Structures are given as structure tokens and as C-alpha cells.
Amino acid sequence: MCGIVAYIGSREAAPILLEGLKRLEYRGYDSAGVAVIHDGKIAVRREAGKLKNLVKAVQAEPLQGSVGIGHTRWATHGEPSERNAHPHASASGDIVVVHNGIVENFLELKEELQQSGVTFRSETDTEVIAQLIEHYAAGGTTLFEAVQSAVGRLRGAHGIVVISSHEPDRIIAARLGNAGGVAIGAGQGEMFVASDMPALLDHTRRMAFLDSGQIALVTRDGFSVRTLEGTAVEVPLQTVDWDAAAAEKGNYAHFMHKEIHEQVRSLGDTMAGRVDFERGEVFLPTLQLTPAVARRIKRVILTACGTASHAGMVGRILIERLARIPSEVDIASELRYRDPIIDRDTAVIAISQSGETADTLAAMDEARRKGAVLWSIVNVVGSQAMRIADGYLSMQTGPEIGVASTKAFTAPLVDLFLLAVLLGKLRGTLPDSERLERVAELRKLPGLVGECLSREESLSKAADALKDVTHCLYLGRGSSMPIAYEGALKLKEISYIHAEAYPAGEMKHGPIALVDKSMPVIALAPRDPWYEKMISQIEQTKARGGTVIAVCTDGDDRIPAMVDFAIPIPYVSWMLSPVLTIIPLQLLAYKTAVLRGCDVDQPRNLAKSVTVE
Ligand code: F6R
Numbered sequence: 001m002c003g004i005v006a007y008i009g010s011r012e013a014a015p016i017l018l019e020g021l022k023r024l025e026y027r028g029y030d031s032a033g034v035a036v037i038h039d040g041k042i043a044v045r046r047e048a049g050k051l052k053n054l055v056k057a058v059q060a061e062p063l064q065g066s067v068g069i070g071h072t073r074w075a076t077h078g079e080p081s082e083r084n085a086h087p088h089a090s091a092s093g094d095i096v097v098v099h100n101g102i103v104e105n106f107l108e109l110k111e112e113l114q115q116s117g118v119t120f121r122s123e124t125d126t127e128v129i130a131q132l133i134e135h136y137a138a139g140g141t142t143l144f145e146a147v148q149s150a151v152g153r154l155r156g157a158h159g160i161v162v163i164s165s166h167e168p169d170r171i172i173a174a175r176l177g178n179a180g181g182v183a184i185g186a187g188q189g190e191m192f193v194a195s196d197m198p199a200l201l202d203h204t205r206r207m208a209f210l211d212s213g214q215i216a217l218v219t220r221d222g223f224s225v226r227t228l229e230g231t232a233v234e235v236p237l238q239t240v241d242w243d244a245a246a247a248e249k250g251n252y253a254h255f256m257h258k259e260i261h262e263q264v265r266s267l268g269d270t271m272a273g274r275v276d277f278e279r280g281e282v283f284l285p286t287l288q289l290t291p292a293v294a295r296r297i298k299r300v301i302l303t304a305c306g307t308a309s310h311a312g313m314v315g316r317i318l319i320e321r322l323a324r325i326p327s328e329v330d331i332a333s334e335l336r337y338r339d340p341i342i343d344r345d346t347a348v349i350a351i352s353q354s355g356e357t358a359d360t361l362a363a364m365d366e367a368r369r370k371g372a373v374l375w376s377i378v379n380v381v382g383s384q385a386m387r388i389a390d391g392y393l394s395m396q397t398g399p400e401i402g403v404a405s406t407k408a409f410t411a412p413l414v415d416l417f418l419l420a421v422l423l424g425k426l427r428g429t430l431p432d433s434e435r436l437e438r439v440a441e442l443r444k445l446p447g448l449v450g451e452c453l454s455r456e457e458s459l460s461k462a463a464d465a466l467k468d469v470t471h472c473l474y475l476g477r478g479s480s481m482p483i484a485y486e487g488a489l490k491l492k493e494i495s496y497i498h499a500e501a502y503p504a505g506e507m508k509h510g511p512i513a514l515v516d517k518s519m520p521v522i523a524l525a526p527r528d529p530w531y532e533k534m535i536s537q538i539e540q541t542k543a544r545g546g547t548v549i550a551v552c553t554d555g556d557d558r559i560p561a562m563v564d565f566a567i568p569i570p571y572v573s574w575m576l577s578p579v580l581t582i583i584p585l586q587l588l589a590y591k592t593a594v595l596r597g598c599d600v601d602q603p604r605n606l607a608k609s610v611t612v613e
Contacts, residue, residue: 006161006192009191017070025051032046044096090134151215159173173215175213298345303329303331310409316328318416355385410449417576472488487585521541547564553569
């Protein structure tokens with residue numbers, strides 16, 4: 001849940017590390033620190049709070065040296081404070097560590113070290129790693145071997161980067177389990193290490209990604225990798241085509257706002273090369289989906305967390321309708337512990353922006369153990385969820401920096417639609433004429449999203465009406481029901497307004513008791529098979545004095561006459577309408593949060609990748 005960056009080369013390390021941390025601040029932002037080797041000594045600067053505090057501290061007391069490591073933290077053990085901020089040093093101060101993950105057996109290891117006379121300065125689990133490495137290095141082994149021995153003692157999932165003043169010409173990086181990535185970037189006479197690509201993109205596109213159980217020795221001129229057991233492994237450099245500008249805010253005040261607007265492009269990109277609109281054909285080669293597998297599947301489980309699970313809820317409806325396969329959505333944190341009934345005729349589809357969400361990866365492991373066909377839909381290229389699946393679809397959205405997921409919600413909706421069409425074709429459940437028609441409609445989707453975005457200003461009044469409320473309800477039916485959930489999640493996570501979502505038909509079974517003047521209802525009522533049902537739902541809400549904000553279709557004159565704020569969007573059929581209905585809800589949440597003065601890109605208590613349970 002933290003961001004890691006490291007540098008070894010001939011330039012001053014500190015500015016490179018601070019710049020890299022700036023790109024990773026979304027991973028954790030309660031404290032930050034850097035450590036640089038100079039003249040045989042390691043100097044550390046750490047500060048509680050946001051990165052700017054650390055930048056000031058380094059300006060006040062500059063650091064010299066061309067080898068260093070940095071960290072931005074999201075606390076797991078110990079309060080967010082300078083003392084608990086990374087890097088953490090061993091007792092002698094000669095070995096310094098940054099870490100992402102949780103040492104599950106840290107109390108046991110701490111006690112063992114304390115018994116041998118080591119005293120601890122922080123409450124963190126990470127300090128145990130630094131002390132343990134020093135303990136093993138004291139036996140006269142190299143830094144690499146000491147890290148190898150120490151990492152071998154840790155339980156849990158970890159990304160770790162280490163430097164030592166005794167071996168100032170190297171950085172050691174290790175990955176154990178799924179606590180986020182460890183990427184090694186190659187430059188000319190300089191090398192970089194980071195937990196995430198945006199920290200490296202300013203410097204290089206040539207990157208290698210460590211797998212679980214691998215340790216790298218990184219020098220100015222290159223790197224070599226061994227397994228924990230000591231076997232040498234070849235980890236190839238890959239060329240990553242994300243550009244650094246994509247990880248910048250541009251003219252937007254917030255990453256979230258920029259990312260909402262990027263959906264015209266990201267949706268076009270996610271279809272590019274995968275669809276022949278004229279012939280109604282879909283190509284998903286990275287999925288490894290053969291006709292035999294398509295015919296064999298008897299059940300589909302979509303597993304994910306948060307926003308990604310809402311995309312799964314739409315996917316379930318599409319796969320059932322177009323491919324006629326019984327489908328369900330299983331929240332990854334539940335699936336992993338339920339001993340679910342999964343066999344080789346079950347396809348498990350994991351959806352994850354980061355590809356590193358601990359619960360989603362554990363659910364994938366469970367599916368793998370039970371012999372399922374295992375697919376993933378992921379954004380971060382090279383992530384664990386992409387690598388451990390039998391086949392994958394890459395979302396093609398580029399980096400998503402805002403903590404609240406937006407473009408990584410709509411891209412998988414299109415990916416799941418494509419998958420449903422392909423499964424429908426291969427299983428013979430989707431007639432050619434319908435396939436042609438459905439695929440042709442896809443082509444206009446990016447343009448229609450652009451049309452929704454161009455109406456942003458018309459949402460200002462509705463945002464103004466929401467900004468002072470404490471609770472609200474989101475309602476939808478059919479393919480809009482998951483959008484009610486997603487709209488409510490967007491509002492609650494960035495504006496801190498309590499927002500609850502319900503399938504609209506459930507209202508009369510309890511929640512309608514909540515409706516009065518102080519409880520606004522956001523209703524999704526596009527022209528679809530559930531339209532008339534939504535009309536009657538809106539009537540019942542209005543009859544109880546509730547304020548209604550409704551998303552409806554252009555040309556509809558019934559809904560605007562009934563509600564307080566109507567938000568018309570262009571028409572598209574119900575299978576694709578979630579891609580449009582969510583756009584005004586993303587913008588509404590964004591505008592409301594801005595009006596409330598909230599930190600939109602880094603909401604309290606949240607981090608971008610949830611790599612711990
Ligand atoms: C909400 C949000 C989270 C993530 C969830 C899964 O805006 O961002 O709910 O969707 O933590 O993350 P990924 O998709 O990285 O697995």
C-alpha cells in the first residue's frame with residue numbers, strides 16, 4: 001500500500017527520488033522519506049504528512065550522493081509519524097530498508113531479535129526487516145545473501161528495497177507474494193527500481209518485473225536476479241508504451257477530473273484492434289479462449305473488489321444474456337475464504353485496475369487450485385493478476401492516478417461486452433444478425449461518452465443541491481442497478497456523504513421508510529426495458545417529498561416533468577447504457593466533493609492499490 005522508488009547512477013539521487021515519490025503519492029500519503037549514500041555513510045530524511053513536508057526537509061538539509069531509496073507510506077503498523085516513516089535503518093545505521101506489505105510474523109521476529117540484544121526505534125514491522133538483514137550480514141555474508149536469508153524468514157507479501165553503506169555500489173530489491181510490484185527500470189549507466197511504473201516513466205520505458213520469490217541485485221550497469229533459493233533466473237526487459245505525460249494532471253485541477261475526461265480515448269483504445277465493426281467480429285487473442293473452452297464452460301464467476309466488482313455486476317448480466325452461461329459476482333474477499341464450488345468447467349474472471357489487489361489475487365489463487373479456467377481483466381501491464389491468469393484482457397486506459405476509479409470502470413464494461421459477444425458467437429447463442437447489430441453500436445460509444453462529458457456544466461445545480469446533505473439513495477434496475485452501486489461508491493469515497501445504493505424494486509421492502517425531504521434520491525431511468533418500473537419508483541419517491549435527481553434519455557419529457565433535476569444523456573441500448581449512465585454520476589460525485597472542499601485525488605483513509613487484506 002506504499003510507494004517505493006530507488007536510484008543508482010551518476011546523477012544526484014535525491015531529486016530523482018523525490019520526483020518519483022511525487023508520481024507515487026497516490027499509493028500512500030501519510031508520511032514519506034528518502035535515504036542516500038554519501039562518503040560511506042547513509043543519510044536519512046523522513047517527515048510525517050504529505051510529500052511536500054519531506055521536500056521542504058530535504059531543501060533545508062540537502063542530501064548528496066548518487067545511490068538512494070525513497071518511500072511514501074500508508075500506515076499499517078504504527079501511527080503515521082516521522083519515527084514510523086520509511087526508510088528504516090538497522091541498529092548500526094549501515095543498512096536501510098523501504099518496504100511495501102505487512103510482516104505477518106513480525107512480533108515473533110522482533111522478540112527473537114530483542115533477545116539477542118537488538119533495540120527497536122519504531123513500532124513498524126519494517127524495522128524488523130532492517131534489523132534481520134543486519135543480523136545475517138554480521139556473519140560476514142554479502143548484502144545480497146543477507147537479504148536472501150532475511151526475506152526467507154518473513155511471512156506475508158512484500159516488496160523490499162535495501163541499501164548498505166558497506167556495499168555502496170548496489171541496490172537489492174525483493175518481491176515476495178502480492179504486496180504490489182517491483183519494477184526495475186534500465187537507463188544509460190543508471191538504473192531505477194519502483195513499486196509502480198509512473199515513477200520510472202520520466203527516465204525509461206525499458207523495464208523488468210520481479211515475480212514473487214525473486215531477488216535482484218541492481219548496479220549502475222544492469223541487474224541480475226535469483227530466486228530465494230539462489231537459482232539464477234533471466235528476467236527480460238520489456239518496453240512499456242505508457243508515456244510519462246499520461247501520468248500528469250495536464251490542465252485539470254485533479255487527476256480524477258482528467259481521468260473522467262480521458263474515457264473517450266480509453267474506450268476507443270480498449271476496442272482498438274479487437275473489433276471488426278463491419279463483420280461484427282471480436283478478437284481477444286490474449287484471452288486464449290478456444291471454441292472448445294467456450295463450449296465447455298458451465299458457469300462464470302466474476303470476482304473483484306469495489307468498483308471493479310460493479311463492473312463485474314454488469315458483466316454478469318451481459319454474459320448471461322449473450323452467451324447463456326449462468327454467471328455470478330463473488331466479492332474477492334469473500335470468495336477466498338468460502339471454499340466455493342469451482343471446477344474445471346467454471347470460468348473465473350478477475351477484474352482489477354491495479355492487478356495487485358491482495359483479495360483479488362487470493363481469489364485467483366483459490367480458483368487456480370480448484371482447476372478453473374482463469375482469466376483476468378487488468379489495467380496495469382505486467383501486474384500479478386495479468387501474469388497468473390490463463391489469459392487476460394488489458395484495459396488500455398493508461399495509468400489511473402486518482403484514488404477513485406473512473407476510466408478503469410468503463411473500460412472493463414467494454415471488455416466484458418466483447419467477451420460476452422465472443423462467447424455468444426462461439427457457443428452459438430448469439431445469432432449473427434444480432435451480433436452485427438450489437439457490435440455496430442459499440443463504434444459510437446466513445447463519441448456518446450464525449451457528448452455526456454460536454455454537458456458537465458449542466459450538473460452544477462444538482463451538485464449544489466447535494467453538497468450539504470448527509471445521506472442519499474441511488475436507485476437503478478437491470479443494467480443500471482450496478483451503476484447505482486458505483487455512483488454511490490463514487491460519492492461516498494470522495495465527498496464523505498453517506499450514499500446507499502439499492503435495486504429500485506427493493507425500495508418498498510424497507511428503504512422507502514428513509515425517504516423524506518432531507519434524503520435526495522438519485523434515480524437511473526434511461527430508456528430501457530425497466531423504464532416504466534423506474535417511473536413508478538420515482539413517483540413513489542416524489543409522493544414522499546423526496547428530492548429526485550434522475551439520469552434519463554434525450555427526448556424523454558416525462559421524467560424532466562416529474563423530478564427536481566433531470567440529467568439527459570444520449571440513447572444507447574441497455575447493454576451499453578452503463579457506460580453512459582455512469583459518466584454524469586462520476587461528474588456529480590466529483591463536483592460535489594470539490595464544492596465540499598474535499599481532497600478528491602487522495603480521499604481520507606484510502607489508497608490506490610489495496611495490497612493488504
Ligand atoms: C473505488 C476504488 C476501489 C477499487 C478496489 C479494487 O473507486 O478505486 O473500490 O476499485 O480497491 O481495486 P483494483 O481494481 O485495483 O483491484
